[in-house]
Amino acid sequence: MNIVFRFLLRAVPTLLxxxxxxxxxxxxxxxxxxxxxxxxxxxxxxxxxxxxxxGLDRPLxxxxxxxxxxxxxGDWGNSIVTKTPVxxxxxxxxxxxxxxxxxxxxxxxxVSIPAGxxxxxxxxxxxxxxxxxxxxxLMSMPQFWxxxxxxxxxxxxxxxFPIYGAAEGGGLLTQLHYIALPALTLAASFMGLAxxxxxxxxxxxxxxxxxxxxRAKGLTEPVVVVRHAxxxxxLSVITVLGLTVGQLLGGAVIVEVxxxxxxxxxxxxxxxxxxxYPQVQAAVAVFAGLFILTNxxxxxxxxxxxxxxxx
Amino acid sequence: xxxxKRRDLLKSSMAAAASGLPAWAAWAADEQHLRIQSNxxxxxxxxxxxxxxxxxxxAILVSNALMRYVxxxxxxxxxxxxxGFEVSEGGKVYTFRLRKDVKWHGGFGMFTARDxxxxxxxxxxxxxxxxxxxxxxxxxxxxxxxxxxxxxxxxGPSAVFPHALATFRGGFMMxxxxxxxxxxxxxRQIIGTGPYxxxxxxxxxxxxxxxxxxxxxxxxxxxxxxxxxxxxxSTATLAFDRGQLDIVAMKERENIDRYxxxxxxxxxxxxxxxxxxxxxxxxxxxxxxRKEVRQAFQHAIDKKAIxxxxxxxxxxxxxxxVPPGVExxxxxxxxxxxxxxxxxxxxxxxxxxxxxxxxxIPTDYxxxxxxxxxxxxxxxxxxxxxxxxxxTWFRALGQSEHDIIWNAHFRAPVADAFLFSSYHSSNQPPxxxxxxxxxxxxxxxxxxxxxxxxxxxxxxxxEALKRIAEDSxxxxxxxxxxxxxxxxxxxxxxxxxxxENAPLVETAYIQK
Numbered sequence: 001m002n003i004v005f006r007f008l009l010r011a012v013p014t015l016l017x018x019x020x021x022x023x024x025x026x027x028x029x030x031x032x033x034x035x036x037x038x039x040x041x042x043x044x045x046x047x048x049x050x051x052x053x054x055g056l057d058r059p060l061x062x063x064x065x066x067x068x069x070x071x072x073x074g075d076w077g078n079s080i081v082t083k084t085p086v087x088x089x090x091x092x093x094x095x096x097x098x099x100x101x102x103x104x105x106x107x108x109x110x111v112s113i114p115a116g117x118x119x120x121x122x123x124x125x126x127x128x129x130x131x132x133x134x135x136x137x138l139m140s141m142p143q144f145w146x147x148x149x150x151x152x153x154x155x156x157x158x159x160x161f162p163i164y165g166a167a168e169g170g171g172l173l174t175q176l177h178y179i180a181l182p183a184l185t186l187a188a189s190f191m192g193l194a195x196x197x198x199x200x201x202x203x204x205x206x207x208x209x210x211x212x213x214x215r216a217k218g219l220t221e222p223v224v225v226v227r228h229a230x231x232x233x234x235l236s237v238i239t240v241l242g243l244t245v246g247q248l249l250g251g252a253v254i255v256e257v258x259x260x261x262x263x264x265x266x267x268x269x270x271x272x273x274x275x276x277y278p279q280v281q282a283a284v285a286v287f288a289g290l291f292i293l294t295n296x297x298x299x300x301x302x303x304x305x306x307x308x309x310x311x
Numbered sequence: 312x313x314x315x316k317r318r319d320l321l322k323s324s325m326a327a328a329a330s331g332l333p334a335w336a337a338w339a340a341d342e343q344h345l346r347i348q349s350n351x352x353x354x355x356x357x358x359x360x361x362x363x364x365x366x367x368x369x370a371i372l373v374s375n376a377l378m379r380y381v382x383x384x385x386x387x388x389x390x391x392x393x394x395g396f397e398v399s400e401g402g403k404v405y406t407f408r409l410r411k412d413v414k415w416h417g418g419f420g421m422f423t424a425r426d427x428x429x430x431x432x433x434x435x436x437x438x439x440x441x442x443x444x445x446x447x448x449x450x451x452x453x454x455x456x457x458x459x460x461x462x463x464x465x466x467g468p469s470a471v472f473p474h475a476l477a478t479f480r481g482g483f484m485m486x487x488x489x490x491x492x493x494x495x496x497x498x499r500q501i502i503g504t505g506p507y508x509x510x511x512x513x514x515x516x517x518x519x520x521x522x523x524x525x526x527x528x529x530x531x532x533x534x535x536x537x538x539x540x541x542x543x544x545s546t547a548t549l550a551f552d553r554g555q556l557d558i559v560a561m562k563e564r565e566n567i568d569r570y571x572x573x574x575x576x577x578x579x580x581x582x583x584x585x586x587x588x589x590x591x592x593x594x595x596x597x598x599x600x601r602k603e604v605r606q607a608f609q610h611a612i613d614k615k616a617i618x619x620x621x622x623x624x625x626x627x628x629x630x631x632x633v634p635p636g637v638e639x640x641x642x643x644x645x646x647x648x649x650x651x652x653x654x655x656x657x658x659x660x661x662x663x664x665x666x667x668x669x670x671x672i673p674t675d676y677x678x679x680x681x682x683x684x685x686x687x688x689x690x691x692x693x694x695x696x697x698x699x700x701x702x703t704w705f706r707a708l709g710q711s712e713h714d715i716i717w718n719a720h721f722r723a724p725v726a727d728a729f730l731f732s733s734y735h736s737s738n739q740p741p742x743x744x745x746x747x748x749x750x751x752x753x754x755x756x757x758x759x760x761x762x763x764x765x766x767x768x769x770x771x772x773x774e775a776l777k778r779i780a781e782d783s784x785x786x787x788x789x790x791x792x793x794x795x796x797x798x799x800x801x802x803x804x805x806x807x808x809x810x811e812n813a814p815l816v817e818t819a820y821i822q823k
Binding site: 029030035036037038039044045046047049067081131149155156159162165239257258260262266267274 | 351543703
């Protein structure tokens with residue numbers, strides 16, 4: 001009970017702050033939905049009529065109060081462009097984005113942690129150098145470009161993967177087949193970060209006295225590395241992974257557009273281009289909520305893994 | 312096992328994993344299935360359609376209007392759901408006779424005059440919040456005379472009213488019974504009368520259509536048509552090259568040139584463009600209030616060089632402010648050949664031997680902007696560029712701050728649609744988008760609107776075009792010609808048609 005209360009105490013103001021900032025930023029971009037919908041040829045009368053219909057003719061503070069009141073009541077409104085309830089649309093495509101992020105995180109964990117550990121153990125050896133070079137290469141590539149490169153090499157030249165879309169139904173293999181390239185692209189830059197982090201905290205831990213003690217007890221090297229060193233080194237890695245979830249959600253926008261995958265990312269992309277305020281607000285509010293939730297879960301996990309702050 | 316074999320094995324196991332799935336995997340082997348790249352769509356509901364190109368291309372396969380445009384480069388109206396109409400009371404009353412053999416998709420019964428009344432009134436109802444209400448605003452009342460006759464009463468006489476009921480945005484007919492049965496889903500699962508039925512509709516991902524074997528007209532040859540939303544052009548290009556898409560729209564000159572040399576692809580270029588790019592002068596501002604200065608700019612600009620460098624296949628030089636094919640179009644207007652020496656002399660004669668002015672232009676047209684700047688520099692004009700994003704540009708078109716502004720007119724193929732909003736004085740900003748602040752053809756536009764003799768009306772429009780070319784409130788630069796690359800195995804693709812400005816797919820079939 002206590003833990004839920006603490007969560008809400010932190011989450012609610014953060015969420016409200018996030019959507020307030022978003023509300024203001026959206027309205028600072030030039031052009032409004034009426035103009036975006038009617039295009040270059042709109043007459044002043046047509047624009048005025050549509051603005052009235054959409055409630056855009058009211059002063060900004062009034063619009064804000066109405067929006068917040070509706071938001072808190074759970075009425076997030078309809079899309080200006082498609083006229084359908086915004087939250088419903090977000091929830092419809094959210095699973096696709098979450099699947100993509102989960103796949104990306106799995107790749108990060110499965111690749112980065114072993115790579116980081118090996119680099120640390122074989123410090124300054126050729127494995128360490130190779131991993132370092134790869135890591136910096138991945139970290140410095142823009143996602144957009146990397147996505148196109150992946151398409152070119154693995155989907156176009158080698159023809160191993162489909163170029164666009166997402167699996168609808170089908171078994172696990174089919175799902176993996178469709179999600180592999182987008183997930184890899186999304187994971188790439190974070191993979192670098194996580195590898196570096198695992199390596200440096202492993203190095204730090206391996207120099208600690210209890211590791212020396214463990215070795216002195218005559219434990220085998222794998223037991224020392226995995227049971228004693230890695231367990232402690234993972235604490236900081238988990239914290240950072242928790243934070244990257246938020247960035248993964250942001251990265252999903254680009255990746256979904258490049259791979260033509262359905263998801264909240266492509267929805268935000270379209271909605272921003274059309275200045276569909278309610279739709280952008282709903283999608284980003286859901287992202288913000290998810291971000292706050294994962295941060296909270298990271299905290300919980302951290303204290304579960306770290307006996308020193310448990311209690 | 313060598314490298315090559317291992318790769319093949321992997322490939323076939325991947326393919327097996329994906330078999331039986333839509334998108335890139337094939338449907339039943341012998342099915343006629345065409346896959347077309349699309350931009351995201353907002354709504355197929357005529358009340359909320361925003362683009363005649365992206366949404367209209369699907370809508371015209373699913374729905375019908377009372378009138379439609381004949382395919383090809385003459386934009387004549389032909390009956391669609393109507394069989395004909397009579398005009399009475401001096402052009403204030405239109406009576407349409409309707410076909411009797413039209414069935415709604417999904418077993419919703421026969422199409423009747425009541426559906427027409429309901430469709431039109433629904434769009435005009437402020438409660439619908441339709442962005443296309445403006446298209447039908449001339450209508451004051453709709454009357455059902457009998458099941459197959461419907462009468463429109465207009466607020467004033469209009470000779471161009473039937474265009475409002477054509478296959479353009481708000482002109483498509485809807486099924487009253489279906490809309491009531493479907494409720495909020497109506498915008499997605501459109502029930503129409505057209506040659507294809509909506510099978511799946513996720514508008515920002517894909518729309519799948521299936522042939523309507525009960526269609527009253529010529530039936531389609533394709534079993535299925537998929538419109539696949541791909542926003543990123545490079546992704547679409549790769550998918551086309553891998554045979555995962557059959558028709559892709561192309562914008563970049565370099566890409567088009569590449570496909571011209573590709574033996575597996577055919578490049579199709581539209582001949583029915585209703586989109587032109589032009590430069591509009593602010594004639595309310597000195598020195599552009601003087602005709603001689605504007606005409607000097609006409610001579611200074613080398614349109615041909617711009618079209619060749621930037622547009623290649625998908626552009627054509629134009630000298631009129633309406634595209635060819637539109638009623639009243641004439642090429643017998645004053646032309647200004649590229650002649651920098653003459654331009655320089657005209658500017659000197661006008662007392663502005665050196666001039667600095669600003670071109671307001673969206674960032675999308677940077678290449679054009681730079682060329683214009685260089686061409687004007689050669690005649691002593693310093694052109695400063697004010698590069699803005701699209702929404703800001705939309706707004707600037709309805710304001711008066713610019714000296715010269717980049718303009719794009721993409722309209723229904725009707726002379727009035729081009730001339731009234733951009734050259735009639737009643738539409739000068741802030742009321743409208745006549746951002747040239749021109750007022751020289753008001754009499755002709757007004758008279759054409761109430762001229763019911765086709766020849767006479769066309770002559771009035773021709774006269775307006777000649778006068779505008781002489782006065783030069785705007786410099787027409789190029790026609791935008793939609794360009795698509797099509798797989799060679801797609802046969803029978805029809806000509807381009809307005810207003811969707813895409814090739815007809817009703818007649819297409821696949822032969823590999």
